[in-house]
Amino acid sequence: MERDQQTNITEFFLLGFSDLSPPLQATIFSFFLFAYILTLVGNGLIILSVSFEPVLQTPMYFFLRNLSFHELCLTTVTVPKVLEDLMSNERSISLLACSIQMCIFFAIGVSECIFLGVMAFDRYMAICQPLRYTSVMNTKMCYQLTVGSWVIGSLESIGQTSFIFSLPYCRSNRIAHFFCDVPPVLSLACSNTFINKLTVFIACMFTAGVPFLLILSSYINIMSSILLIHSSEGRHKALSTCSSHLLSVILFYGTAMFTYLRLGTHGSDENDRMISLLYCIIIPAINPLIYSLRNKDMKAAVKKLIFKIPNKMN
Template sequence: MKNKLKTEKLNVTAVMEFVLLGFSDIPNIQGILFGIFLVIYLTILMCNSIIILITKIEPTLQTPMYFFLSNFSFLEICYVTVTIPRMLMDLLSQKGNISLLACATQMCFVLMFGGSECLLLTVMAYDRYVAICNPLHYTVVMNQKVCVQMVTASWLSAVPIVIEQTWQIFSLPFCGSNTINHFFCDLPPVLKLACGDTFVNEITAYVAAATFVTVPFLLIVASYVKIISNILKLSSARGKAKAFSTCSSHLIVVILFYGTATITYLRPKPNQSEGIGKLISLCYTILIPALNPIIYTLRNKDIVAALKKLLTKSLQ
């Protein structure tokens, strides 16, 4: 009887707390990783903050395209802040203990911001579609009210679905190991620790992922098919180059983000090791957000010009 009570007590303790393994399999370079990820995090904050600032103060950037870009930059800041500070704390303390509530909260926000990013990238593709395929009506179609409504929908549409899904997952009983072989509470590794039949939860997660990854991606592809078709019809080589340049940055970001998100959330379950899954997650949660501001600034003449103007003013 006493042994049974002890077992039940251990099970309750396991349910109340998880342990994030993070990068404990390479203990000799924990300090180096801390330094690298801290620099990356600060770079992401600084670069995205600069983009938000210049799109607000520079009159030439007061257009729907840069309004969406400033929202995307703010979303990137929110997205990385959910995971990187916690990971830095774990690297510094070399402890990965995280409560059930903290784990559920982190997962909820990661999925929420990830879903919002998918939708916002779709909105940005639609903006480019209207600008290139229907330029005469661009200011009417993409007026301020419509832009605000689109951004609001991008931020809020995923919220009820993600909250419901997170609640369903964390309502499951957890038993046995409470160790998550990951650096944050992502859906696939957490679901692996649940006891009993998780088939319904897996199907629900797959459907939600397909909704927020596949459907937006197909809409983006459809937009770019129309965009490229219209660009190829242009007689001027300069016009073609300018049209392609306004879309290329967004297209690169879409390929990077959707590629890693698809591998993570839509891949067949047994086909990938936890180490590879962790590496892919590292790409879409840290490396790609670090590259996005660079992609948008270096490939955008308007932003480069606005940056030079801002630097010139600040040095005077």
């Protein structure tokens, strides 16, 4: 019977926000829709501005454009399905679709962790090694670092997802989440998941811990170099190029590590759901504001693009 029950599970049900009243679900739908539109518009403007503005053809903005692409993908993997579930109340997702969603989401998340480390290294080279910056951070190096982050993220994600979905699932087919994330899916497996949790933990420590140490080391050296700058204007300019990235690191790493490094503990579904809202919805929506509002060149390029679009339409 247990074996039959294992093979009968061909789809999951994403409980998401089904425990809330219809008016609250309608409010959440509006929030998700608004945040998704804001994410698409904000990150889309950054991608287009960096692509077409000659002033922004530097490694820093090249990496910023790729970070915006990460945020777009991260949100698009989850939010449309959430909106569909809130509208239809069906909430079902096939086993294959669930595994694909988890695989893509995990790949983007791992890649973004590495990519934030790459951006910190870029700032280190620009501030601490300015004479070597153009020779080290050339176009070839920028593309190699970007492709490398995606390759590592994809390979790790495929391996982890395959390992997770090779488990027998017989306890339930109801996922206490709004998307197929690793912790809630693993909790439904009817076999011992200690090895799976351990491999996810080790993978997260490697793909998040190593870039985090790189970020920490980079900013220790950056702050040491900034303190040696005599003019207040020079210190302010150096700090302004790092503050946006540092805030993104704190937001992304803080929420992601809280989720994936506590796989062995039992947190409440509501808390897990709220933390996921931060890194799935809120952070991708506010990152364009963080980078554009604190950067004069970025702000000018976005304004130029916004005014240029209506003129071309006319």
